[in-house]
Amino acid sequence: MAAVIDLRNVSIGYGADAPPVLVGVDLTIERGSFVAIVGPSGVGKSTLLRVVSGLHEARTGDVTIHRDPRPDSRAVGLVFQDPRLLPWRRVARNVRLGLEGLAIAAADRDRRVEQALKLVRLDGDYGRRWPYELSGGQRQRVGIARALAVDPEILLMDEPFGALDAITRHGLQDELLRIHRETGKTVLFVTHDLEEAVHLADRIIVLGGGGAGAGPARIVRDVANQPGRDAIAFRDQVEQLRSGIADNYSI
Amino acid sequence: MRARSAIPLSALGVVVFLLMWEMLAQSGIVPARLLPSPSAVPGAFLSEFRSGTWQTMVMASLSHYLMGLALGSFLGIAFGTAAALSPWWNAFQAWVVRMLRPIPAIAWIPFAIIWFGVSESAASFLISLTVFWINYYATFSAVRGVDKDLIELAHAFGQGGLVPRLFKVILPGALPGIMSGLRAGLGQGWMTVVAAELFGIPGVGMRMMEASGLLATHIVVLYMVTIALLYGVSDFLFMQVQNRVLSWQR
Ligand SMILES: Nc1ncnc2c1ncn2[C@@H]1O[C@H](COP(=O)(O)OP(=O)(O)O)[C@@H](O)[C@H]1O
Ligand SMILES: [Mg+2]
Numbered sequence: 001m002a003a004v005i006d007l008r009n010v011s012i013g014y015g016a017d018a019p020p021v022l023v024g025v026d027l028t029i030e031r032g033s034f035v036a037i038v039g040p041s042g043v044g045k046s047t048l049l050r051v052v053s054g055l056h057e058a059r060t061g062d063v064t065i066h067r068d069p070r071p072d073s074r075a076v077g078l079v080f081q082d083p084r085l086l087p088w089r090r091v092a093r094n095v096r097l098g099l100e101g102l103a104i105a106a107a108d109r110d111r112r113v114e115q116a117l118k119l120v121r122l123d124g125d126y127g128r129r130w131p132y133e134l135s136g137g138q139r140q141r142v143g144i145a146r147a148l149a150v151d152p153e154i155l156l157m158d159e160p161f162g163a164l165d166a167i168t169r170h171g172l173q174d175e176l177l178r179i180h181r182e183t184g185k186t187v188l189f190v191t192h193d194l195e196e197a198v199h200l201a202d203r204i205i206v207l208g209g210g211g212a213g214a215g216p217a218r219i220v221r222d223v224a225n226q227p228g229r230d231a232i233a234f235r236d237q238v239e240q241l242r243s244g245i246a247d248n249y250s251i
Numbered sequence: 252m253r254a255r256s257a258i259p260l261s262a263l264g265v266v267v268f269l270l271m272w273e274m275l276a277q278s279g280i281v282p283a284r285l286l287p288s289p290s291a292v293p294g295a296f297l298s299e300f301r302s303g304t305w306q307t308m309v310m311a312s313l314s315h316y317l318m319g320l321a322l323g324s325f326l327g328i329a330f331g332t333a334a335a336l337s338p339w340w341n342a343f344q345a346w347v348v349r350m351l352r353p354i355p356a357i358a359w360i361p362f363a364i365i366w367f368g369v370s371e372s373a374a375s376f377l378i379s380l381t382v383f384w385i386n387y388y389a390t391f392s393a394v395r396g397v398d399k400d401l402i403e404l405a406h407a408f409g410q411g412g413l414v415p416r417l418f419k420v421i422l423p424g425a426l427p428g429i430m431s432g433l434r435a436g437l438g439q440g441w442m443t444v445v446a447a448e449l450f451g452i453p454g455v456g457m458r459m460m461e462a463s464g465l466l467a468t469h470i471v472v473l474y475m476v477t478i479a480l481l482y483g484v485s486d487f488l489f490m491q492v493q494n495r496v497l498s499w500q501r
Contacts, residue, residue, distance in 0.1 A: 055403055055406055055407055072409075074409055078407045078408075080400075080404070080407075082400070084400055084404050086401065086404075086419075086420065086423070087499055087500070088423045088424075088426070088499040089499075097404075097408045097410065097419075098408035098409055100409075100415070100419075101409060101410070130498075130499050131499075132499070132501040146408070150408070
């Protein structure tokens with residue numbers, strides 16, 4: 001399998017003088033895999049995604065997408081932790097954002113917007129609504145549709161379902177698994193929810209060792225996972241991860 | 252108090268104000284030359300309207316106002332945006348701005364006359380100065396206040412270049428603040444119209460000076476009321492536009 005995302009000895013920080021948030025990150029992600037990144041809040045999960053997406057520059061080390069250090073922003077689709085919609089654009093125009101400036105016929109573009117909205121079950125009249133006319137969960141789904149509309153090979157998702165109710169979350173988890181299976185997209189999925197990680201991912205990366213006053217974080221576990229396994233094995237995996245995080249967190 | 256139920260009370264306030272003014276003027280305590288009665292204003296309007304003076308003066312003032320408003324608003328928004336976006340430009344112009352800012356538009360009258368003569372352009376220039384500063388500061392803080400997360404969003408979705416970032420995120424995000432600057436400029440602009448015309452540029456202000464020279468105070472009051480109405484109409488029209496433009500706000 002070919003590596004699509006490659007991080008070599010990467011450290012990341014904000015501001016030149018501040019201590020780094022993450023150090024010694026070595027991470028190779030293969031095409032078509034579904035990788036979950038878990039860890040306590042503030043450990044640097046969003047920061048790691050920001051670097052992979054090219055929004056933030058690593059302090060040291062190499063970050064490449066398809067061996068390219070400066071990939072096109074459309075190679076990756078980013079779903080933020082918050083919906084982050086432009087409030088002055090109706091839903092469909094929000095979903096269209098990443099398609100603007102591309103050489104696509106208008107009709108084609110509209111069709112892709114419609115398809116993306118359909119994938120998150122917001123087709124029909126929703127496209128014409130203002131963001132403020134949606135519920136929080138619907139807004140988050142628009143953010144997901146916006147990333148899907150670009151049809152990126154890599155989906156970077158930052159706790160995309162964190163703020164949703166359980167029913168919507170389960171529906172969207174299944175939807176995401178289906179999209180992943182059908183399109184073969186590579187997914188890098190941040191969550192603080194171990195159950196969610198074990199349910200979705202074929203590989204789970206645990207960040208730890210950081211936190212207030214605890215110095216920079218690093219990758220403390222990198223385990224294979226079988227999504228959709230039976231209940232007992234599922235619980236074992238979750239427990240194992242949980243104790244692993246607890247061990248590293250107290251260091 | 253709810254807005255709807257406040258209307259009758261506000262209307263009552265106006266009636267009481269006018270009645271008291273009328274009573275004071277009628278009582279003879281104050282000579283009629285010094286304080287015209289409000290009931291004299293409709294008569295003044297009819298005579299000014301029949302002679303065509305009112306229309307001429309209002310049209311002249313309106314043209315100074317619109318020219319100055321357009322120029323001052325455009326330049327204020329442009330310079331305010333540039334200063335908010337470019338730290339380099341902001342530092343470069345900071346002290347010049349601090350030097351020029353405290354000078355009121357009226358203080359520029361001598362230069363306005365030297366540069367433009369007693370002309371339409373002189374009045375428009377003075378009005379645009381007033382309007383410029385209001386829009387400059389309103390736009391500066393509105394642009395600075397745009398949500399940084401939305402700018403990150405623009406970068407993430409291939410809209411990070413200056414032009415798409417400016418027109419798809421920064422200016423729409425700053426629009427509510429820019430609009431309130433425009434609205435404030437709209438009001439301050441009318442005040443400068445009168446001041447700018449007082450030194451002889453044809454318009455409402457000049458007519459007020461003429462009338463006061465003849466002690467025709469009821470005519471002065473007529474044009475004061477005219478200015479108030481013109482301001483009221485322009486503010487109302489602007490609010491209609493604003494409500495439409497900002498309809499995406501909850
Ligand atoms: N823009 C920023 N500037 C400075 N520090 C930041 C910024 N964003 C995040 N941090 C810091 O980096 C650390 C990791 O944050 P983040 O990646 O958001 O954590 P997580 O997503 O795992 O909850 C935290 O200590 C946070 O305070
Ligand atoms: Mg986060």
